[in-house]
């Protein structure tokens with residue numbers, strides 16, 4: 001095995017990662033797999049358990065595969081070959097609810113004869129907290145990255161040779177760490193973004209969104225098992241969090257819009273505070289609109305979290321030797337599951353960027369020689385092939401601009417459309433008039449392929465190819 005890449009001054013850490021969310025952990029894992037050491041500083045004492053992402057698809061499967069976790073993630077997760085849009089459940093005279101009528105159906109793929117879906121053609125439904133656990137187990141096995149729990153980063157400075165950060169440990173003790181590069185994977189409220197003076201631009205949505213993990217016995221499990229509820233006020237997303245079966249208790253995610261206001265019996269508008277929304281009685285009232293099955297319902301809320309929804313993008317994803325990835329750089333509403341998937345693809349692109357930077361050896365920070373041949377394992381085989389000069393700041397700028405382009409041109413418009421499709425009009429009107437539903441009904445494979453092409457072809461960034469081509473003479 002090649003010796004791990006450690007800088008000449010042994011007290012300098014090659015890469016400091018802030019945040020042990022899935023984006024930071026994937027970056028640590030991929031760097032370790034390229035023999036690049038890192039430390040991960042996490043303010044919490046353990047991995048986060050809040051109900052957040054659940055669906056992973058498209059090129060993210062290939063990234064999981066390259067990281068060696070695809071088999072486990074796909075085995076533990078519930079596969080979904082598509083999704084359905086429905087009205088709210090309807091109620092019979094005994095109060096029993098049946099799943100709402102189907103407004104449209106998107107079948108992306110079917111399993112092969114062995115019951116398995118082909119990689120990249122379907123969605124894996126697995127709770128984000130479990131995904132992070134799998135990543136953490138793999139990071140730990142490498143021995144090349146250490147997670148320092150209970151370390152809250154508070155300050156940062158950088159010069160031409162490296163980055164220094166301060167973190168406050170659980171005991172309230174300030175500690176300094178010096179690294180060659182820093183990756184801010186510290187989520188939507190990123191302190192790294194703020195310390196770098198990088199602004200977020202965009203807008204926030206008026207509704208709040210509550211995610212609940214619910215243990216329940218579903219009377220039926222449809223194929224595909226994921227559905228969106230279309231309604232001007234009580235829209236939402238229903239998805240299993242594990243392999244669920246009809247008539248057997250299983251874990252489901254019910255994510256529901258919290259309307260800007262409720263109507264009192266006298267018709268007046270009632271605005272609920274976050275605390276009021278999180279009261280079990282109100283959460284139950286939202287859930288009972290979405291849950292099919294007999295009453296009383298046997299559901300138990302295991303976890304719940306209330307969120308605001310935004311469409312926000314950082315003005316840059318790098319400054320000097322510091323980078324942003326994941327929610328630290330961009331935030332979109334969760335409908336359609338594009339947020340974490342995009343963050344994981346940032347981690348993939350940043351891994352490649354740093355891999356390229358480290359492949360060039362230590363030397364002048366701005367100008368490095370890059371051999372034009374790419375080694376079989378993705379690491380430049382230095383000393384072979386003809387060499388040319390690459391400007392590292394241009395490489396880093398390219399990481400930022402490519403990932404920002406993905407958000408601005410693909411993720412922002414797609415996720416906005418995914419959300420507004422659920423509530424912009426009467427469900428029957430949406431079913432009839434929405435352009436995407438019309439295309440799905442026409443079912444022309446070429447048309448559907450062209451609609452999905454940006455996601456499948458442009459979502460992932462191949463930094464190695466960019467270096468080999470357009471970064472030439474940058």
Ligand SMILES: Cc1cc2nc3c(=O)[nH]c(=O)nc-3n(C[C@H](O)[C@H](O)[C@H](O)COP(=O)(O)OP(=O)(O)OC[C@H]3O[C@@H](n4cnc5c(N)ncnc54)[C@H](O)[C@@H]3O)c2cc1C
Nearest residue numbers: 019021023043053054055153186187326327337339340341
């Ligand atoms: C209800 C809901 C459903 C969603 N569903 C999907 C989905 O199906 N698919 C999808 O792709 N996305 C989905 N998303 C989005 C997804 O959850 C986020 O994109 C994802 O959490 C971003 O991961 P991250 O690692 O960038 O940030 P985070 O998960 O927020 O992790 C950041 C980490 O940094 C740590 N941190 C913060 N500040 C500091 C500091 N100063 N010092 C040290 N550590 C710090 C935090 O404690 C945290 O552990 C959903 C989001 C929500 C709210």
